Amino acid sequence: NGLHPIDAFVDARLQAQGLQRSPQADRRTLIRRLSFDLLGLPPDPADVTAFLADNSPHAWEHLVDRMLQSPHYGERWARHWLDLVRYAETLGHEFDFPLPHALRYRDYVIRAMNADVPWDQFIREHLAGDLLSNPRRHPQQGFNESIIGTGFWYLCEDKHAPVDVKLEEALRIDNQIDVFGKAFLGLTIACARCHDHKFDPITMSDYYGLYGIFESTVYPFPGAEADKKQADFVPLMSATEIDELLAPHRAKMAMIDAEVKMLEAAEAEAKKAPDSPEKRAIVDAATKSLNEARQRQKAAANEAPLVANAYAVADGTAANTKMQLRGDPKRLGNEVSRHFPAILGGQELPKEANGSGRLQLAEWIVDPNNPLTARVMVNRIWQYHFGRGIVVTPNDFGMRGQLPTHPELLDYLASQFIKQGWSVKSMHRMILLSQTWQLSSATPSDPAGLIARNRSLDPNNDLYWHFNRSRLDAESIRDSLLFVGGDLDETPGGVHPFPPQHTWGWTQHNPFVANYESRRRSIYLMQQRLKKNPYLALFDGADPSSSTGVRLPSTTPLQALFAMNDPLAHSQSTRFAQRILASGSDDQLRVSAAYQLAFSRPPLPEEQQECQEFLTTYRKRLGDLKVPADQVEIKAWSALARSLMGSNEFIYVD
Numbered sequence: 001n002g003l004h005p006i007d008a009f010v011d012a013r014l015q016a017q018g019l020q021r022s023p024q025a026d027r028r029t030l031i032r033r034l035s036f037d038l039l040g041l042p043p044d045p046a047d048v049t050a051f052l053a054d055n056s057p058h059a060w061e062h063l064v065d066r067m068l069q070s071p072h073y074g075e076r077w078a079r080h081w082l083d084l085v086r087y088a089e090t091l092g093h094e095f096d097f098p099l100p101h102a103l104r105y106r107d108y109v110i111r112a113m114n115a116d117v118p119w120d121q122f123i124r125e126h127l128a129g130d131l132l133s134n135p136r137r138h139p140q141q142g143f144n145e146s147i148i149g150t151g152f153w154y155l156c157e158d159k160h161a162p163v164d165v166k167l168e169e170a171l172r173i174d175n176q177i178d179v180f181g182k183a184f185l186g187l188t189i190a191c192a193r194c195h196d197h198k199f200d201p202i203t204m205s206d207y208y209g210l211y212g213i214f215e216s217t218v219y220p221f222p223g224a225e226a227d228k229k230q231a232d233f234v235p236l237m238s239a240t241e242i243d244e245l246l247a248p249h250r251a252k253m254a255m256i257d258a259e260v261k262m263l264e265a266a267e268a269e270a271k272k273a274p275d276s277p278e279k280r281a282i283v284d285a286a287t288k289s290l291n292e293a294r295q296r297q298k299a300a301a302n303e304a305p306l307v308a309n310a311y312a313v314a315d316g317t318a319a320n321t322k323m324q325l326r327g328d329p330k331r332l333g334n335e336v337s338r339h340f341p342a343i344l345g346g347q348e349l350p351k352e353a354n355g356s357g358r359l360q361l362a363e364w365i366v367d368p369n370n371p372l373t374a375r376v377m378v379n380r381i382w383q384y385h386f387g388r389g390i391v392v393t394p395n396d397f398g399m400r401g402q403l404p405t406h407p408e409l410l411d412y413l414a415s416q417f418i419k420q421g422w423s424v425k426s427m428h429r430m431i432l433l434s435q436t437w438q439l440s441s442a443t444p445s446d447p448a449g450l451i452a453r454n455r456s457l458d459p460n461n462d463l464y465w466h467f468n469r470s471r472l473d474a475e476s477i478r479d480s481l482l483f484v485g486g487d488l489d490e491t492p493g494g495v496h497p498f499p500p501q502h503t504w505g506w507t508q509h510n511p512f513v514a515n516y517e518s519r520r521r522s523i524y525l526m527q528q529r530l531k532k533n534p535y536l537a538l539f540d541g542a543d544p545s546s547s548t549g550v551r552l553p554s555t556t557p558l559q560a561l562f563a564m565n566d567p568l569a570h571s572q573s574t575r576f577a578q579r580i581l582a583s584g585s586d587d588q589l590r591v592s593a594a595y596q597l598a599f600s601r602p603p604l605p606e607e608q609q610e611c612q613e614f615l616t617t618y619r620k621r622l623g624d625l626k627v628p629a630d631q632v633e634i635k636a637w638s639a640l641a642r643s644l645m646g647s648n649e650f651i652y653v654d
Helices: 007-015 026-037 045-053 059-070 071-084 102-114 119-128 145-152 165-185 204-215 239-272 279-301 358-366 373-384 407-419 424-432 451-458 474-484 535-536 557-563 566-585 586-598 605-624 627-645
Strands: 321-324 332-335
Touching: 007 407, 026 045, 026 059, 026 071, 045 424, 045 586, 059 145, 059 204, 059 424, 059 627, 071 102, 102 535, 102 566, 119 358, 119 373, 145 358, 165 373, 204 321, 204 358, 204 535, 239 358, 279 605, 373 424, 407 424, 424 605, 474 535, 474 627, 535 557, 557 566, 557 627, 566 586, 566 627, 586 605, 586 627, 605 627
Parallel strands: none
Antiparallel strands: 321 332
């Protein structure tokens, strides 16, 4: 009948329940919704104007494609993935040591999203990027890009000075199995650590079959109380490139080392000399020269050029593991061969296989016959477009999770995902070109009572008879503030000003705490594990200690007070006001420009009048307070800007 495949599946359920679709959203609503969905930013007013004027039959399709090609797309969709792999740039626990190399993983995910790396390849790189025979290369610098993906294994909280090293290793691997199962398979595999899973067909044998793979892997050393130097990172440069980089420094160190050795001998010789009135002075002079040389030696050692390293993993000593009875690594049971969970195929490593088994695990995961991998990912893509997944428990497809509202649609999307080469962007196009995604969220006049009837039959909109209005996430709210203020630094990447490693002295009672201000996009903010960024904590950012499949929004008075009192809100409202004042010669034009920037629409007549009355009243009060005349306009418009930035329409998407 010519229906889009998604609409056909959704309409079948609607008709079966006697429900009727809402009308399609207007173009202004759609471009704003699309911009936040794909880019996490409001649309530029010029882009809105151009889209409204484009009457070609493919205008919407072309708009979708342009946004998918934007570098901001990767920044937006990488953040979703970072939620799932508990991304942070500190280690957690008591000292919360920085992880300066973690940002390489963040930037790797952004690049992969922008390049639309096939999802099966993305998974291979995460599980075994160091073992691929034909890895991807960085587009500019040429180093092994795939190996960086393995850093996700160690993006977990870890103890700096564990009392029981074996127990700490067991807890770390348990976290890895938990995140691996939830992120890639939508399963709570870690529930089988101490006993067979109580609800899903996952046994302790399955758990320790995976445990052996991860135990056969070498992980980077993030530093400890006794030894703060981080080690075992994987170089991204070849041995030849490393030698060329370090050659000047090694030559300098050789000279200083030789000088120190010579001065040590001179001091020893001075001490052996027969006693004389001059001996003390000679020894003191020799010791002083030696100490000065040693200080230069220590300083020079800290000046070594940084080798491009990745927070990644490598294969270690390959071996099966034994079950840990009741999850206790000191109480061992039978040995378990390394294998995939039986319910998903139960493939085992061949006895002659070398290595940890991570490469084979990656192939088991991306096997098209695996019933979960594709379904879990398309469900996540659907979730981030509609506010919830077809399975509303995206990290749990097991018995304790929710059944899919549209199982046939989920199957169809998964099959198409694989047929289209595991292309995430192809799935975006499919969803965004459907009428289901383009429905209005507004409640129009309802003379026939259709909306009321729909609400009585499907109050939660489980069957998608209208689009759900949703609040922006923490990153999009902050980025929008910077955008309307004209203060958003669109430069990608960037390192954090962590203190030099040789100066680290954090302890249990003096942990690392920092909050580095930036005008770049929120994905580039330093993500601390022990003490979450205060802004991200206020607006329900992801928990960096566990896999966050769904962010649970809260509504608190502090969020409203943020728009009124926070220094960021005040600085951006002032910059917003400056943009407004420069946009036109009279208040009516300026109010119109403010609404276009903040809401992607012109003001209604009553809104125009309300703003005029607000400005008149505010100017009078400023005059009564004897505010200098040259400050009245900027203060009045800044106050109006804060009102717009604190409104529901600014932080919600229809």
